[in-house]
Amino acid sequence: MKTLSMSRKEKKNAIRILISLGLFSIIFIADLVIGLAEVFADGYGWLFSFALYLAVYLIIGHDVLWKAIRNIAHGQVFDENFLMCVATLGAFALGIYRGVKGQKIEGFDEACAVLLFYQVGEWFQSYATGKSRKSISTLMDIRPDYANIKRGDSYEQADPSEVKAGDIIIINPGEKIPLDGVIIKGAATLDTKALTGESAPRDVSVGGEVISGCVNLTSQIEVRVTKAFYDSTVSKILDLVENASSQKSKAENFITKFAKYYTPAVVGVAVLLAVIPGAITSGWSTWVYRALSFLVVSCPCALVISIPLSFFAGIGAASRHGILIKGSSYLEKFNKSSLFVFDKTGTLTKGTFAVVKVTPESSKDEIIRLAAAAEQDSNHPIARSIAAAYGKEAEKGFTLTACAGAGIIAVRGDEKILCGNEKLMEQNNIQFEKENGTGTVVYVARNGEFRGSLLIADEIKEESAQVISELNAMGCQTFMLTGDNEATAKSVASRIGLTGYKASLLPQDKVEEVSKMLRTKKQKDVLCFVGDGINDAPVLMRSDIGIAMGGAGSDAAIEASDIVLMKDDLRGIPIAKRIARKTMAAVSENIWFSLTVKLAILALSAFGIANMWIAVFGDVGVAVLAILNAMRVNTQYTV
Numbered sequence: 001m002k003t004l005s006m007s008r009k010e011k012k013n014a015i016r017i018l019i020s021l022g023l024f025s026i027i028f029i030a031d032l033v034i035g036l037a038e039v040f041a042d043g044y045g046w047l048f049s050f051a052l053y054l055a056v057y058l059i060i061g062h063d064v065l066w067k068a069i070r071n072i073a074h075g076q077v078f079d080e081n082f083l084m085c086v087a088t089l090g091a092f093a094l095g096i097y098r099g100v101k102g103q104k105i106e107g108f109d110e111a112c113a114v115l116l117f118y119q120v121g122e123w124f125q126s127y128a129t130g131k132s133r134k135s136i137s138t139l140m141d142i143r144p145d146y147a148n149i150k151r152g153d154s155y156e157q158a159d160p161s162e163v164k165a166g167d168i169i170i171i172n173p174g175e176k177i178p179l180d181g182v183i184i185k186g187a188a189t190l191d192t193k194a195l196t197g198e199s200a201p202r203d204v205s206v207g208g209e210v211i212s213g214c215v216n217l218t219s220q221i222e223v224r225v226t227k228a229f230y231d232s233t234v235s236k237i238l239d240l241v242e243n244a245s246s247q248k249s250k251a252e253n254f255i256t257k258f259a260k261y262y263t264p265a266v267v268g269v270a271v272l273l274a275v276i277p278g279a280i281t282s283g284w285s286t287w288v289y290r291a292l293s294f295l296v297v298s299c300p301c302a303l304v305i306s307i308p309l310s311f312f313a314g315i316g317a318a319s320r321h322g323i324l325i326k327g328s329s330y331l332e333k334f335n336k337s338s339l340f341v342f343d344k345t346g347t348l349t350k351g352t353f354a355v356v357k358v359t360p361e362s363s364k365d366e367i368i369r370l371a372a373a374a375e376q377d378s379n380h381p382i383a384r385s386i387a388a389a390y391g392k393e394a395e396k397g398f399t400l401t402a403c404a405g406a407g408i409i410a411v412r413g414d415e416k417i418l419c420g421n422e423k424l425m426e427q428n429n430i431q432f433e434k435e436n437g438t439g440t441v442v443y444v445a446r447n448g449e450f451r452g453s454l455l456i457a458d459e460i461k462e463e464s465a466q467v468i469s470e471l472n473a474m475g476c477q478t479f480m481l482t483g484d485n486e487a488t489a490k491s492v493a494s495r496i497g498l499t500g501y502k503a504s505l506l507p508q509d510k511v512e513e514v515s516k517m518l519r520t521k522k523q524k525d526v527l528c529f530v531g532d533g534i535n536d537a538p539v540l541m542r543s544d545i546g547i548a549m550g551g552a553g554s555d556a557a558i559e560a561s562d563i564v565l566m567k568d569d570l571r572g573i574p575i576a577k578r579i580a581r582k583t584m585a586a587v588s589e590n591i592w593f594s595l596t597v598k599l600a601i602l603a604l605s606a607f608g609i610a611n612m613w614i615a616v617f618g619d620v621g622v623a624v625l626a627i628l629n630a631m632r633v634n635t636q637y638t639v
Contacts, residue, residue: 013123017116020060024112027052037105046099053108054092061088061115077264086267088114144178144212150222160212160229167225171216179225180232183208186221187404189380190214192483201381203405266602270294294602307587313633314583320634322567323576330562332587334545335580336526340471340573341514343531344482344492347549347570349458351532353385357437357455367452370444373398374410374419382440385456403427407442418445425450438491457488463571465496470574472497479517481510481539510539518544530573536560547573583633590626597622 030036036049061084068081091111099105148155150168160178163169168184171177177190187205192214201217204210210223212232274291281287311328318325325331345351358364372390375383377400387394398410398417406427407420418424425432425443432450435441439457443450468478480501482489489503502513517527529539532549537560540546548561549568565572 181223
């Protein structure tokens, strides 16, 4: 399981926040106890307090000030950075104004506290989203490192991009196939799981087509290249992964949208509040004080703190259940998820073969014993599943003969075991009962007499049916996209209750299917794709929300996704949906509560009914209540 760690930047910001918080606490307590403005009695004592608070302000907020200045220079005036600057510099201006007037100093501590809370919220979000996608291409295990080009009776290694169509390449056991082509010599078994998601290895021989990205499991083969590297299957998949992110839609941060309207409105009202009544009544000091009080209370402290904390609490609650959500925008969007598209192999199924049925059941032990004896020298996944089902050491002393494309003949003395497919039975004139189940069928005969059959298939995960049922009950639609054949896909879909499925798909086809769903879905719907393999990385990035299986899933799929199920447990999906629902409820409650109280106190401040103490109390009180509400998300009864 991958662990989260802070980046260098996050560590630096965390240290800065802790130092600023410590300094602020010391200064604030000292100010309450001894009154820093009273240390010097020459009328300029407030400068001492101002200098101390300003030092903390610059330590914690210099980057916010710089971002606001830079954004203004680029024409982006009204954003959250500008909002923070207006609120905090307004508070400092109020403190300076009161100092010059010889009044009790207020505003310096508020300015520092606001930026401290803001930076804590920003750090939380930064930490949660800091584990965003890295360069996918460096993690792609299907990318071939070299190609063996045949030169006479030998071969030399070259970069796949240097190989031309028509060249002959050699692929040894354990090597990746670097380019698409046709076999001209030899036969082998290929592992295609990383590319197509197909769990069963594929047998190929002379005349058979091979695609780049597969792994040769058994024997050396010679391949005539049919496509240059830039046009090969593996190259196209890499291109999809590296460019699909440009099509990804992202939720805009609420604070930015809010500040777009709230900031100019508040600043404009504050200016009008100071200038118009001041010019009419000539009571400039009174109206400037009200305007500055208006600016202080307008500080969106409750929103700035509680909204990031609500999301962080939701992300924390998900983490407790082994669910990594890579940022608040994904949690917000996941709350609206209504279409769930699943990969099959390794996601809805275990991705490993197992004996799921023995016919007849009454002879189960004997059939498995005979099959294990015949398959004992094979490393094929089918053979390993039979050995696992037997659970003992296979009987020795047999002479084993492999029949290409048919199975194994095992002979010991006068005992002869046939273990293979229909072709092996027919070649030896064995009358057998056909097994119609979905999966790979192994027939077993002994001394010319048919004994029974084993059905071997990729096992469905125990939780798959439960998860699909829960999602369907939530009003969601559930689909499956797979590289497996129609019969296998239909069997899995019906057994676990999926809404629909598409079979026999390559990675490019999966991206096209998801793109089609994205084009035809309702605007309010959010499409989530759940997968685990390298071949799923492009479609994970193309979907609205990509969900990857983190334990057994590939690094590419994990990096390309927005949500990672670190325990490889699909039950994390409905859990995450309930967490998202509760998180967004808390966010909505905090927004409406904060705005209602803020607007009320803003109105009272404008009419001079609420003084600075009420303004600060309203600001801090609302913030505390909003924070407590946000932290409710991360409670045990969330799920």
